[in-house]
Amino acid sequence: MINWAALPAAHFVAGRRRPRERNRFFTSLSPWWRGWETERHVPAMTPTSSLIDELERALAAGTNAQRIEMLVRVTDLFLASAGRYSAEQIDLFDEVMAKLASAIEAKARAKLAIRLAEVPTAPVGVIRMLAFDADIEVARPVLRDSQRLEENDLVANARSQSQLHLAAISERNSLSEAVTDVLVTRGDQHVVRSVVKNSGARFSDAGFRMLVKRSSSDETLAVQVGVRPDLPRQHFLRLLEQASAAVRARLAAENPAAREALEGVLSEVVGGIQSETRKVSSRSAAARAEVEALRRARRLGEADVYRFARARQFEETVVALSLLAGVDIDVVERVLLDPRHEIALILAKIAGFSSTTAKAILLLKTADRGISAQDLDNALMSYGRLQVETAQRVLGFYRTRLKGPAANPALATSS
DSSP states (O other), X not given: OOOGGGOOXXXXXXXXXXXXXXXXXXXXXXXXXXXXXXXXXXXOOOTTOOHHHHHHHHHHHSOHHHHHHHHHHHHHHHHHTXXXXXHHHHHHHHHHHHHHHTTSXXXXXXXXXXXXXXXXXXXXXXXXXXXXXXXXXXXXXXXXXXXXXXXXXXXXXXXXSOHHHHHHHHTSSOBOHXXXXXXXXXXXXHHHHHHHHOTTBOOOHHHHHHHHHHHTTOHHHHHHHHTOTTOOHHHHHHHHHHOOHHHHHHXXXXXXXXXXXXXXXXXXXXXXXXXXXXXXXHHHHHHHHHHHHHHHTTOOOHHHHHHHHHTTOHHHHHHHHXXXXXXXXXXXXXXXXXXXXXXXXXXXXXXXOOHHHHHHHHHHHTTTTXXXXXXXXXXXXXXXXXXXXXXXXXXXXXXXXHHSTTXXXXXXXXX
16 A cells, blocks of 8 residues: 655645646656556556646546545645645645546545645635535535635625525634625525624625514524624614514523613614613714714814715714714614604704715615615705704704604604
8 A cells, every 4th residue: 555645745846836847746746656556457657647647547547436546645645744835736736636526426525525624725726616516515514614715715606506505604714794795695594594693704784784684574583683792783773673572572681781771672662772772882882982082172073974974884973963963862863764864954954064964864874775866866955945944943843752652753844
């Protein structure tokens, strides 16, 4: 029996990948390869044949068992010194292993995937080939564990492969926003629940919006989303607004940090708990500290509101608008969560904002559902006609309604 693992890294030539190096690499393997030929009674090749030529001939004439044996031995050789090979040398292993892996049965490819999945220097081409294998037993190990797959590989895989492939991706130690965007949009119920439970997954604002939307028909998902510590406040409030009493009760039970804020939810409207939920929101506390620091330095102004709104920074926009318009944070928050636009425009007018900043605020408050160009134009035309005195009177009436027993954040006005 030949000891393939005995070939030292010194047999390889470092440097750029040139035909000369490639030939020398394969020549260095020839003694081990020819020993294997003798064992298996494979017809000998000419002394000048490269290993890749011999592999191609063996692939054409050999049995499946012989091909698997070839791959096992080449893999043994690679793993014996995987951390010592240069990138160019790993590329050469990649070439050999890919040819063998493409010509063997799925069961053997699955074993190869298990062996290479957690190897930090595994050949990239082989790893990608395994990841896109239609057989999930082959693809799962590398989709779940291989760090050789880049973000673009994972996005492409999630967009094109089966739900089982997406489920494997959802279990990775870390996931970027670009990858989770695809998972929460294209994934089935199992995939979405799996990725939400993954503490190493990061979600974009659009990703969180999609999760809240999908939670409306999936109570288990609603709880999983609701207990994530990175869930932005505005999405948390929307989640509560649409949640059933059972979901709110489970959130109170499973999220001790927010229990105080959620105790009264079963019998109160969502707006009634906004102040309490803000107390346990570290994100809101940080936003308030940032904006109030600007005010103390006498630097807080319209430009900051515009910047926050354009960056989709909901909490910062709420606090800044509250301070500049002289309105309670609870009121501003309800206004920005209200599907109607009139009161938001009134707050902007009272603060003395331009139509450009008013537009940015409208785009922020409609980020989860969008706004048509016509509706946006109509709203801005109304804003242009609105007088400050009228805005102040309407705001006073709005505050009075909020204090009543049937408080409702929606108020239609005509301008």
